[in-house]
Amino acid sequence: MALISLQTVFIAFFGIAAIGFGIWVFRTSSMMRSALALLFSQTALGAMFLAMQAEFLGVLQIMMMATEMSIMAIFMVMFMMDPGGLGAMEMSHQKRLSILAGVAGALATAGIALFTQWGVVVTSAPAAAEQTRALGTELLGRSMLIFETAGVTILTAMIAATAVALPTLQRKRNA
Amino acid sequence: MNTLVIVLSLLAGAYLVAVLEAWLATGRFRLAAPAWAAVALLGRESIVPRTPDRIFFETAPVLLLIAALLAAAVLPLSPSMVMANLATGALFVNAALAYVLVALLMAGWGSDSAYALVGGWRFLGQVIAYSMLIVMPITAVAMRAESLLTTDIVSSQEAVWNILYQPIGFVLFFVASMAVAFLPPFDLPIAVGDLAGGVEAEYTGVRLAVFRLGRMVLVITLAAATTVFYLGGWMGPVLPPWAWSAIKILAVSAAMLLGGYTLPRIREAHLLAWCWKLGIPLALINLFIVGVMVLIWP
Amino acid sequence: MTVERAHAGHARAQHGDMPFMSMVEVTEDLPRSRDGLPMEWVEVPFGPMFPGLPGGLLLTLTLDGDAVAKTRVRSVVGGGGVLPTAGLSATGFIAHLEAMDPLAPVAYRLLACRALEAAAGQVPDGEIRRRRIAVLERERIASHLGWLAMLGLQTGFAWLERHATRMQLECLRADLPRILQLRSTIQALTARLVRTPLLRSRLHGSGIVRPSSDLRGPVARAAGMRCDARIDDETYAALAFEMTERQGGDGFDRLHIRLDEMQQSLALIQSVGGFAEPASTAVGSASGAGHASLETPRGEAQLRLVLESGRVVQAQLDTATTYHMKLLPDLLDQQELGDALTTVCSLDLSPWEVTA
Numbered sequence: 001m002a003l004i005s006l007q008t009v010f011i012a013f014f015g016i017a018a019i020g021f022g023i024w025v026f027r028t029s030s031m032m033r034s035a036l037a038l039l040f041s042q043t044a045l046g047a048m049f050l051a052m053q054a055e056f057l058g059v060l061q062i063m064m065m066a067t068e069m070s071i072m073a074i075f076m077v078m079f080m081m082d083p084g085g086l087g088a089m090e091m092s093h094q095k096r097l098s099i100l101a102g103v104a105g106a107l108a109t110a111g112i113a114l115f116t117q118w119g120v121v122v123t124s125a126p127a128a129a130e131q132t133r134a135l136g137t138e139l140l141g142r143s144m145l146i147f148e149t150a151g152v153t154i155l156t157a158m159i160a161a162t163a164v165a166l167p168t169l170q171r172k173r174n175a
Numbered sequence: 176m177n178t179l180v181i182v183l184s185l186l187a188g189a190y191l192v193a194v195l196e197a198w199l200a201t202g203r204f205r206l207a208a209p210a211w212a213a214v215a216l217l218g219r220e221s222i223v224p225r226t227p228d229r230i231f232f233e234t235a236p237v238l239l240l241i242a243a244l245l246a247a248a249v250l251p252l253s254p255s256m257v258m259a260n261l262a263t264g265a266l267f268v269n270a271a272l273a274y275v276l277v278a279l280l281m282a283g284w285g286s287d288s289a290y291a292l293v294g295g296w297r298f299l300g301q302v303i304a305y306s307m308l309i310v311m312p313i314t315a316v317a318m319r320a321e322s323l324l325t326t327d328i329v330s331s332q333e334a335v336w337n338i339l340y341q342p343i344g345f346v347l348f349f350v351a352s353m354a355v356a357f358l359p360p361f362d363l364p365i366a367v368g369d370l371a372g373g374v375e376a377e378y379t380g381v382r383l384a385v386f387r388l389g390r391m392v393l394v395i396t397l398a399a400a401t402t403v404f405y406l407g408g409w410m411g412p413v414l415p416p417w418a419w420s421a422i423k424i425l426a427v428s429a430a431m432l433l434g435g436y437t438l439p440r441i442r443e444a445h446l447l448a449w450c451w452k453l454g455i456p457l458a459l460i461n462l463f464i465v466g467v468m469v470l471i472w473p
Numbered sequence: 474m475t476v477e478r479a480h481a482g483h484a485r486a487q488h489g490d491m492p493f494m495s496m497v498e499v500t501e502d503l504p505r506s507r508d509g510l511p512m513e514w515v516e517v518p519f520g521p522m523f524p525g526l527p528g529g530l531l532l533t534l535t536l537d538g539d540a541v542a543k544t545r546v547r548s549v550v551g552g553g554g555v556l557p558t559a560g561l562s563a564t565g566f567i568a569h570l571e572a573m574d575p576l577a578p579v580a581y582r583l584l585a586c587r588a589l590e591a592a593a594g595q596v597p598d599g600e601i602r603r604r605r606i607a608v609l610e611r612e613r614i615a616s617h618l619g620w621l622a623m624l625g626l627q628t629g630f631a632w633l634e635r636h637a638t639r640m641q642l643e644c645l646r647a648d649l650p651r652i653l654q655l656r657s658t659i660q661a662l663t664a665r666l667v668r669t670p671l672l673r674s675r676l677h678g679s680g681i682v683r684p685s686s687d688l689r690g691p692v693a694r695a696a697g698m699r700c701d702a703r704i705d706d707e708t709y710a711a712l713a714f715e716m717t718e719r720q721g722g723d724g725f726d727r728l729h730i731r732l733d734e735m736q737q738s739l740a741l742i743q744s745v746g747g748f749a750e751p752a753s754t755a756v757g758s759a760s761g762a763g764h765a766s767l768e769t770p771r772g773e774a775q776l777r778l779v780l781e782s783g784r785v786v787q788a789q790l791d792t793a794t795t796y797h798m799k800l801l802p803d804l805l806d807q808q809e810l811g812d813a814l815t816t817v818c819s820l821d822l823s824p825w826e827v828t829a
């Protein structure tokens with residue numbers, strides 16, 4: 001009982017932290033702060049996974065978000081007009097629509113959580129190594145074709161986009 | 176208890192790395208040099224630049240130290256001496272090291288200085304160059320061990336160490352580790368000759384001391400990772416396991432520092448070109464070779 | 474420096490009251506980079522005390538990302554060659570010129586002596602001329618070693634920085650046997666630098682200069698120009714001096730030229746076999762105009778002076794760095810920041826000898 005309540009405390013803590021950082025994303029007008037707030041919000045989600053004993057997913061989330069959000073930060077700084085946030089720019093747009101979308105999203109998520117038949121709830125989470133193995137089997141078994149296709153497509157798109165943008169190639173073509 | 180011992184030995188290791196760095200820089204071997212340097216830094220006024228992003232500026236050095244310590248938490252010094260033997264240990268090392276980038280980015284942006292800003296973005300620009308060369312060799316190591324547990328990875332090298340089993344992976348991992356710890360010749364984000372200190376440029380006093388400590392712990396952590404993944408961890412004859420770990424870790428960190436001492440800094444464009452065009456294909460070839468070898472001679 | 478503030482000011486000035494800031498409008502009057510991306514440019518000072526750059530050189534780079542978009546360069550310690558209006562006595566003038574450039578005091582002292590002797594119509598003894606050359610060549614070795622140390626600092630090559638600094642200190646006041654002992658050390662240094670991985674790739678292709686009338690000294694010789702004040706000097710001719718040259722004109726060629734020149738200077742010193750510091754000349758109350766030129770470690774320097782009853786009343790100096798500094802804006806354009814600074818370092822500028 002004590003352990004479960006400790007777990008609940010951690011889950012709640014990281015959940016609130018995730019929401020708090022999420023709010024900060026829109027409360028600041030600095031692009032850099034906004035991007036990093038999103039990063040730490042996602043990291044808190046990763047920590048929540050860890051608290052829920054989903055070790056692999058948690059560590060993966062924590063790892064991927066650090067680099068992804070950092071890369072997003074540089075693009076935000078590059079392409080936004082006031083990255084330092086000294087102009088006190090408003091970070092939220094189309095308020096009515098976003099409030100509606102947010103409420104609808106929250107209701108849908110809650111609905112899925114409440115009305116799905118989740119099957120028999122196990123008393124304790126499987127060991128971490130077992131989870132990793134199960135996840136691997138899922139990804140490389142049933143869903144392998146989907147993931148591989150998606151992965152190769154994205155990679156091809158990235159390489160092609162880079163190749164198109166290379167000025168040396170353009171120069172050669174023009175010459 | 177275990178945690179305390181490991182943290183203390185990490186700090187001791189970081190101290191020895193600092194001694195070695197001072198030795199290379201000044202040509203004199205003085206055991207007390209880092210202690211005096213630390214005292215000098217602590218006694219100095221800790222100046223804050225004019226209009227910093229205060230939160231980032233204060234958080235960055237601490238985050239660097241925490242990232243390095245977290246990565247070290249899953250690395251075993253002996254079969255029992257490991258802070259957290261996670262089932263996803265090898266992946267966790269990557270996850271923790273990713274926050275080195277975040278720390279440098281925060282320091283670069285928070286200082287509100289052009290030198291620091293360029294230094295921070297430089298490190299971000301290199302991220303794919305070095306992080307791919309960390310992740311892919313670790314994947315090959317985990318393939319052989321058939322586990323992400325760091326203790327299992329060490330035991331998998333019982334017959335032959337990974338440095339011989341997958342030498343390409345070792346070279347890539349070693350070089351990429353130096354780039355993660357921004358050691359010379361990859362010290363682009365804190366280059367003295369290019370950026371007068373880069374992300375470090377605006378830090379003084381206590382904050383600089385924490386930043387430097389974080390970097391030294393990072394060097395030790397990466398050397399420990401190299402030892403665990405490629406040099407058979409604690410294994411070795413006669414001496415107790417922890418002693419072998421210590422010897423190997425110090426030797427690897429000395430090799431990392433010495434390499435940078437005898438080389439000029441690499442050009443930014445060349446680092447990217449070599450990592451993308453040579454390093455990543457080599458890492459993939461390494462994965463393939465190890466995959467085949469695991470099947471025929473585990 | 475204040476990237477953010479520049480941004481904010483920009484945004485406020487034009488779009489402060491707009492509800493939604495349009496990317497196109499905000500960036501429409503920003504300077505365009507070569508790659509077509511409109512970005513905020515940052516003006517960053519490098520110097521006058523920047524590690525790896527000569528002290529006293531103020532380089533202001535306008536950075537577009539980490540590429541150099543504009544360069545302004547100025548010496549904050551130059552103009553030291555200007556004479557006081559009342560003129561100077563001969564000894565005073567020699568001391569004045571010697572103190573002008575702390576990076577090559579002997580060369581300027583010798584230049585002053587030669588110009589004064591030419592004005593007064595004196596011709597020093599052949600042996601003295603030879604021994605003065607030996608002192609000049611010793612300074613050339615020391616200066617090139619100092620440059621190597623600076624290159625080591627700029628490129629983060631700690632070993633080179635330490636060893637070159639130590640050798641330079643040894644060389645500065647060395648007597649004949651000591652300096653000849655340096656020979657094997659310098660040979661070993663040359664052999665090692667040529668084989669050092671990454672050094673070639675760092676310097677190769679950086680700051681390529683094409684032959685032009687603005688080049689002097691090692692920079693010109695690395696670009697394949699026969700440009701050396703020593704080839705016309707009969708004292709050098711008698712010592713069988715031959716000029717070294719290379720064709721590429723990049724940083725790596727300049728490194729090679731300077732390494733070769735150190736060996737060559739050692740050979741010259743050996744065949745002279747003794748030093749004679751250029752001493753103050755007794756010009757008495759002579760009057761006349763004199764002209765002298767010599768090859769300082771950075772290239773040819775020329776001095777014209779007018780002597781009136783033993784006092785120097787007019788002097789005009791022409792130095793290598795004055796020309797080389799003008800090369801920088803074109804040379805650094807669009808280079809990556811690190812490459813640009815290596816290029817500046819590889820030119821071996823001395824802000825002290827800038828005359829304008």
